[in-house]
Amino acid sequence: MAILFEYFFNGAVLGIMYALVAVGFTLFFGVLDVIKFSHGDVLTLGAFSGLVAFLALQLTGLDLPVIGLVIVLVAACIVTGLVGAAIGQFFVIPMRNSSAFNILLMTLMIGTAIREAIRLFYPTGANPKAFPALLPNSPVEIGGVFLRLDSLILLALGFAIVFLTHWLIRHTKLGLAIRAVAQDGDTAQVMGIPFKQTVLATFALGSMLAGIAGVMHGIYYSEINFGVGLLLGIIGFSAAVLGGLGSIWGAIIGGFAFAALQTIWVVLFPDASGYRDVFAFAAIIVAMTIFPTGIIAERYSERV
Amino acid sequence: MSLLRVGSSVAIIALAVIWTVIVLAAESQWQVLAALVVAAVAIFAFSRMRAGRDLAFTLNDSGPSIIAIIPLAVLVVAFAIHQDHFQLMMLASVLIYGIACVGLTVQFGYAGVINFAGAAFFGIGGYTAAVLGSTGVPSLLTLLAGGLTAAMIGCIIILPVLRTKGHYAALITIAFGLLFRSFLEVNHTLGGPQGLKVEGASIAGRSLLNGIQLGTLEPSFYFNYVLLALAAFTLFFLLARNLEKSWIGLNLDAVREDTIGASVFGINVAAWRIFAFVAGNFLIGVAGALFAMMQNFIAPSNFTFSDSLLMLSIIVLGGIGNLWAVLPAAILVVVLPEKLQGIGEYRIFVFAILVVLVLRFRPAGLFPRSMRQFRREVGQ
Secondary structure, eight states: OHHHHHHHHHHHHHHHHHHHHHHHHHHHHHHHSOOOTTHHHHHHHHHHHHHHHHHHHHHHTOOOHHHHHHHHHHHHHHHHHHHHHHHIIIIIGGGTTSOHHHHHHHHHHHHHHHHHHHHHHSTTTTSOEEOOOOSOOOEEEETTEEEEHHHHHHHHHHHHHHHHHHHHHHHSHHHHHHHHHHHOHHHHHHTTOOHHHHHHHHHHHHHHHHHHHHHHHHHHHSEEOTTHHHHHHHHHHHHHHHHOTTOHHHHHHHHHHHHHHHHHHHHHOGGGGGGHHHHHHHHHHHHHHHSTTTTTTOTTOOOO | OHHHHHHHHHHHHHHHHHHHHHHHHOOSHHHHHHHHHHHHHHHHHHHHSHHHHHHHHHHHHSOGGGGGHHHHHHHHHHHHTTTOHHHHHHHHHHHHHHHHHHHHIIIIIISOOOOTTHHHHHHHHHHHHHHHHTTTOOHHHHHHHHHHHHHHHHHHHHHHHHHOOHHHHHHHHHHHHHHHHHHHHHOTTTTGGGOEEOOOOEETTEETTSOOOBTTBOOOTHHHHHHHHHHHHHHHHHHHHHHHHSHHHHHHHHHHHOHHHHHHTTOOHHHHHHHHHHHHHHHHHHHHHHHHHHHSEEOGGGSOHHHHHHHHHHHHHHOTTOGGGHHHHHIIIIIHHHHTTTTGGGHHHHHHHHHHHHHHHOTTOSSOOOOOOOHHHHOO
């Protein structure tokens, strides 16, 4: 029983990371109807800029635990936000009227360029890098189950970010603008909403979520690798699509569903845990057959 | 007038052949870079000049015999480099990737069915060849079996693709590609991450590993693989081109451009999508089997998501739906990274940026597909 709870808990930490990535995909799709596939590599970039910020902090001798985490997160958010907005400004917005496939392929290639740039230009970037333990990782006992304290904090942090994002979308002026542009870009413009700024802000916001997810990933596994972005990006995309593109709650459900699939497989067949991803992706394909537009269906899925 | 038109077309193709030989045989980075600049200028110039339009017209509107140009041009290149193993292997790889991209063109260029799992179907063909190789099945049958296995697995994957649209359909093929790769990594019967050894091809009892003697020439054994790949490429190219020109191609165009409109006119959209996807996967599977035989060895790392992207880059760079663009684009995508080894580490980075720039500033590809001409079909 205790071991089951541990599996459940680790699955939940994975789920919240996937959900953060998926929310980014859903935001981009909401405002521009595009899939920005460089998202996963923006995540890696966030993790690496967090790492650089930590190393810089160490050099100056300011090694305080809580402030360290905050500064790492802020650094990751600034870099990913800027890069996300730049990709939107120079590549996605000018291309928004071309075919979905062209944008998909182009952003995949931008992601490849970012990934390769990290590998080539970060000192010995091809090797996995140790990520600093920014949170206390002493075990905590809850009802006979030992959990890592840092994972607990990560889970809470992830939920806080998700609720903050939801609040931002629902209850601020920027959120109102984002929702208006998502519903109908042209009408929103007629109503005096600055289209371009709103889209860029959305791109920055979504990319910041990826940056945070990247730092969380680094802390959780205590290492970071230039290649993690590709798989995490595709998992996040699967989660967003599974939940139904354009819906924030759908993305969160999708993220947890994907983590649940992986965890269930490992619990059921601990000997064949290597097949975890095979099972998860096969289940995604079956789920898409049953729910062709995701679990929470797109509101305007049929545009005839 | 017509003679002039054909003359300028032949001249352009001759220049392209010479260019290919120079690039394949180039020794230094600067030669390759210079050739690249020349090609960029030439493509830009010809696409604006009359000669370029004439070439497109000659290639698209002549009868099936025009296809003889392909074996002719490739043979000239192959003879020019007949002694060098590595250069011939690259030429054969270009042709093999060309076959796979003809398959992708049928799927995406004609019917509009997107396939992000090209490398997976390529791998299915390759692993079929590896498994059958030790059983003594004739090589040509193995090629066929590789294609059929890929087509059969495609039959299963097309079902969820048919039920979904756009990004959702893209996800299914992406998921399948990743699933296939991680399956190979952990499956020990198929060699796991170390991969499998593959028997080389042999035709009529003669192993292709023994070089053939052509008069006084003694070409490398890769020359045989160039010939085999060339034969397969020419055959499939001819079939695909005839398909495009026939009523089937017309139906596929209708399905791609306007699904609802096509179904209103009584075209069975689902049936044509299945047809295009399965036929395309057959070609990709054959190409994969041929590739495995030539390499003598396959591993999961040959069939990653990036390789699927590489294949799609070929058809996008060339111009989606334009069969004639497949070979030139395959040369760019397959040969240049190998030739730019000196840039070494940086070549994937450079290549990714190149594709991004082409998509950003020339989204229809280097050689856009020309419009279907109805004049002859209607009858003058």
